[in-house]
Amino acid sequence: MDYLAATANKKYLMFISQNYSYAILRPLQREILARGGEVRWFLYGDEVNPNFLHQDEIRLLSVDELKDWRPDIVYVPGNVVPDFIPGKKVAVFHGFNSGKRMNKGVDNHFSIRGCFDLYCTQGPTTTTTFLELAQQHGFFKVKETGWPTLDPYFSEIENNPYKNHDDNRKTLLICSTFSKRLSLAPKLYEQIKAYSEQGKWRILVQFHPKMPSEIVEQYKALQNDNLTFVETDNVLPLLQAADVMLCDTSSILLMFILQRKPVVTFCNHGAGEHLVDITDADKVAEAIDYALSKPAELMAKIEHFCQQLHPYQDGLSSQRVLAASNELLLSNPALKPKPRNFIRNFKMRKELNYWRW
Template identity: 45%
Template structure:
C-alpha cells in the first residue's frame, strides 16, 4: 500500500494516446496542490509528453512508490505500488463491457448517476472495490469553456462526423457514399475524425475525401473540435455523449441505445433529412438533450479532477482497503507482465 514518503506522488498510467487528454486535467489538479505527477505508458502516448512531464520506467515506478495509480485503461499492473484507480475512457455508449469489473481496481471514479448506481450494485455484491462519483476529468477544461448560452448555428453549418472503430457498431463504411456526396455541394462544411483504432483502410478512404468543404482531423482530443461545429453525426461511440454535453444535436446510425436525445436512423437515405432536422434545433429535441446531459454528467464546475483526488484521499484515510481482497486474476496479470516485459516480484 502507501508509505509516508509517497503520500503526494501520483502515477498517471496510459495505454493509448487518448489517455493524455483524460489524465492531463488530473495532472494539473495534482500540481495545483503542490504534489507530484509522473507518467507510465504501455502503449502509444509517451512520445507525446511535453517538457515538464515526467516519464518513468517500471523500475522507476516501483522505486518512486506513488500513493495512487490513476488510469483510464481497463487494467493496471498489480505490481505497481499505490491504490489502483479507474477513471474510465468515456461514457457508456451502450457497448458491451462498459459496466464490467476486471478485478484490478481498488476505486472506481464514476462519471455520473447512471454508472454510479450500476457499479455500486456490483461493489455491494463482490466487496473488492469502492465507488465514488466524481465526474469525468477529461472534460474539466471543456466544461469551463462551454459555460454560457448555446451559440447560433454557423452559416454555412459545420458538421463533425465521428465513428467508433468497432466493426459491429461502426457506420463509417455504410455512410461513406452519403458523406462523400454531401461534402461536395457546399451547403455544409465537414470535419471528420476517427478513433485511433479505426480500420486503416476506412480512415484512408475518408482522408481521400478532403476538399474545400471537408477536413480530416487527427486531434488526440476530440473535445478540441466540439466548439468548431454545430452538430455531430456518429453511430455508437462514447464521444457522442461527450458532445451532447455541449447542448448540440447528434444524428446517429443504428445506435445501440437510442433515445429522445438523439436523431437515430437506420437507412442511409435518412441521413440528409436527419441532418436538416438537427440543424433546425427543434425545441423538444433540445430539451431532451439537456435532460440527458444532466443525467450522465450533472457537474458543470470543471472540478472533476479535484473530486478524483479527494476520493483517493478519503479511500486512503479510511484504511486504503476494501472489505474483500481482489480476485487472483492470474491470466490477466500474466498478459500485463508480458505486454510490459516485467517478470520481477509483485
C-alpha cells in the same frame, strides 16, 4: 478533513495505454501539481505514442523505475492495471458507456476485473450500478465525481483551431467507431462524399484510432474546402467547434451531447429519445437539418439525458477525483482483498517483460 490539501508531497502515477488518455488525465495532473503533489507517466503497450508527452511531463521507462518511485495513487483510464505495481488503483474510465460493448449479454462497462480500489463514476446512470457491484464484491469503493476529461470542456477554448469565424456555414462533425458491424464510415461514404462536394456544411471528420487504415485514407482523399479530416489526441476543441454531430454508436457522441447540442446517429445500437436516429442512408441530410433546427421537444430530452449521464458543468471533476483518491488513501477503509488475477497478471508481466517480485 481537507482531502485536497492532503495532495502535497504525495505521488500520483498516470498509467495509460491509448493516446486519448493524455487528454483524460491532464486536467487531473494540473490539480495535483497546483497542490504540491508529484506526477509521473507510465506508458503501457504499443498503442500509445510517447511523442504526445509534453516537455515538462516525466515518464517512467520501466517497472523497476516505477516501483522505486512508489506512487501513492495510480490513475487508470482503461480496464486493467497490474497488481504488482504499488499504490491505490483508481479507475477514471476512457469514455462514457455507449452500451455497445456487450459480452454474453453483459455490459462490459460494468465488468469488474478485480484491478481497482476505487471507481470514480461520471453520473447517476453509472453510479447506481457500480454501487450495487461494490456491495456485491466488497473489495472496492465508488464515488461519483464527474469525469476529469470534461473540466476544460465547459469553458470556451481559446484560439480553437477547428473554428473558422470567416465561414458562416453550420459545422458538421462526423465521428465513427472502428467496428465493421457498427461503423457508419463505410456505409455512408457515398453520402458524405456528396456532402463534401455540395458545400452546404463545413465538415470535420474524426475517427476512432483503431479505424482500418484503408477507410482512413479513403476519407483523407475527400479533403477540400468543405471537408477536413482531423487526427488528434485531444477531441475537446473539435467537439466545441461543431454545431451538430453525425455518429453511429461511438461513445464520443455522449461527450458531444453534453454541450446540449443535437446528435444524428446512423443505426445506433439502443438509441434513446435524446438522439435523432435513422436507418436509411438517403435520409441523413434531412435528419441533420432537423437536428440543426433544435426543436424544443428534442432539446428537453437531451437536457434530461445529460442530467443523468454527467450532471456536472462546473469544471471541478478533477478536484472531486483527487479528493476521493486522497480520502481512500488516508482513511484506508476495510475492504476485502482483491482477487489474485493470476492469469491476467501473468499476461501483463509477460507483456512488460517483468518477472521480479
